[in-house]
Amino acid sequence: xxxxxxxxxxxxxxxxxxxxxxxxxxxxxxxxxxxxxxxxxxxxxxxxxxxxxxxxxxxxxxxxxxxxxxxxxxxxxxxxxxxxxxxxxxxxxxxxxxxxxxxxxxxxxxxxxxxxxxxxxxxxxxxxxxxxxxxxxxxxxxxxxxxxxxxxxxxxxxxxxxxxxxxxxxxxxxxxxxxxxxxxxxxxxxxxxxxxxxxxxxxxxxxxxxxxxxxxxxxxxxxxxxxxxxxxxxxxxxxxxxxxxxxxxxxxxxxxxxxxxxxxxxxxxxxxxxxxxxxxxxxxxxxxxxxxxxxxxxxxxxxxxxxxxxxxxxxxxx
Numbered sequence: 001x002x003x004x005x006x007x008x009x010x011x012x013x014x015x016x017x018x019x020x021x022x023x024x025x026x027x028x029x030x031x032x033x034x035x036x037x038x039x040x041x042x043x044x045x046x047x048x049x050x051x052x053x054x055x056x057x058x059x060x061x062x063x064x065x066x067x068x069x070x071x072x073x074x075x076x077x078x079x080x081x082x083x084x085x086x087x088x089x090x091x092x093x094x095x096x097x098x099x100x101x102x103x104x105x106x107x108x109x110x111x112x113x114x115x116x117x118x119x120x121x122x123x124x125x126x127x128x129x130x131x132x133x134x135x136x137x138x139x140x141x142x143x144x145x146x147x148x149x150x151x152x153x154x155x156x157x158x159x160x161x162x163x164x165x166x167x168x169x170x171x172x173x174x175x176x177x178x179x180x181x182x183x184x185x186x187x188x189x190x191x192x193x194x195x196x197x198x199x200x201x202x203x204x205x206x207x208x209x210x211x212x213x214x215x216x217x218x219x220x221x222x223x224x225x226x227x228x229x230x231x232x233x234x235x236x237x238x239x240x241x242x243x244x245x246x247x248x249x250x251x252x253x254x255x256x257x258x259x260x261x262x263x264x265x266x267x268x269x270x271x272x273x274x275x276x277x278x279x280x281x282x283x284x285x286x287x288x289x290x291x292x293x294x295x296x297x298x299x300x301x302x303x304x305x306x307x308x309x310x311x312x313x314x315x316x317x318x
Contacts, residue, residue: 002053003073009052012070014062024100025058028093036134043090044097050077063097064106068114071098075118084121088260091118092135095258099142120260129263131270136259137163141209143257150216150232155253157213158225158246160206161187162264166271166289167200169243169250169264175224177217180210189290198290272300 004012020026025044029037044058051070052061071094078087095116102112137159144156161172171189179188185202202210217226222236227245229235239245243264250264268289275285286297 003050003077004053004070006053009055012052012062012065013056014060022104022106023059024063024097024104024106025061027100027104028097029058031138033134039089040093040135043093047074047078047090047094050074064101066098066115067111068117071115071118079121088120089133089135091120092133092139092259094118096135096139096142099146103146116258118258120258129266129269131273132163132259132262132266136257136262137270139257139259140253143253150228150234153213153216154225154228154234155249157210158249159253159267160209161202161225162250162267163270164202164206165189165200166268168268168290169246170241171290172225172264173223173239173241173243173246177214177219177221177224180224182207182211198287200288269300272297276301 020030029041029044032040041058048056048058048061051066051074074094075087075091078090082090095118098107098112098116101107102109107115140159141156144152144159146152148156158172161167161175162169165172165187167187167189174190175187176190179190181187185204185207187200187202189198189200213225216232217224217234217236220236223238225239225246226237227235227239246264251261254261272285272289275288282294282297285300286294289297289300291297
């Protein structure tokens, strides 16, 4: 079924090729890994085809012409054809391309905000919580740098620590500046569950994001991650011990990034699952996560059925 009248389809076609450096879809796809690029290119091709009745693909559609009526129509069409998780993944790609269009000055902020105001579809998950995709994590970080204010740099640091450190939201709320070794990128988690102490490590990329936040926070003793006053200045006090402030922060950031809702603990599930995907042994994952039992660690394994299928391929009958 055609989504748009033929006359409007004509307006969505690129009149002539544009440099890849100024093409929002090309810029977005170029930021992805090989595996993700292939999947997201396919998603964008399908979206372009839906909008133009098969006449355009990701590279021949003029993404800067899309407005809310177009993106809403795409969401409705995808909802009728595909599973909710697949639709949500494709909507992430659509939002990211429009973000690139905004950053390339091809659309203004008002049109960008309206076109990306698409609620994710509700999904039914068999397991409690979920692991975030690399595209979702990228979208969360990218949303912090559209027009970065102090609160955005703070939120980026929160995402970096939760994603790379795999710590609980309560542990993040309790971190002090003194717990960070800025040379090694290590964090001492002082009061984790059961009053245990452990060391977690940040990648150089994550540490750089935290350092950007510290230019706002300053070097005075106090909370590593803290609330900001109305003037955007760090208050240096800790968020509430129960981590509710971190929960609200992450929820708000998910909305801004157009990512399906998740909890801060899902970063922890993602952390453990990614380590399992990298064939890290259970004991090491257990130590990094601060679990008292390997049985607890095993519950955080969110690897899919494909991983299980591939594992079986190594078994022989003769």
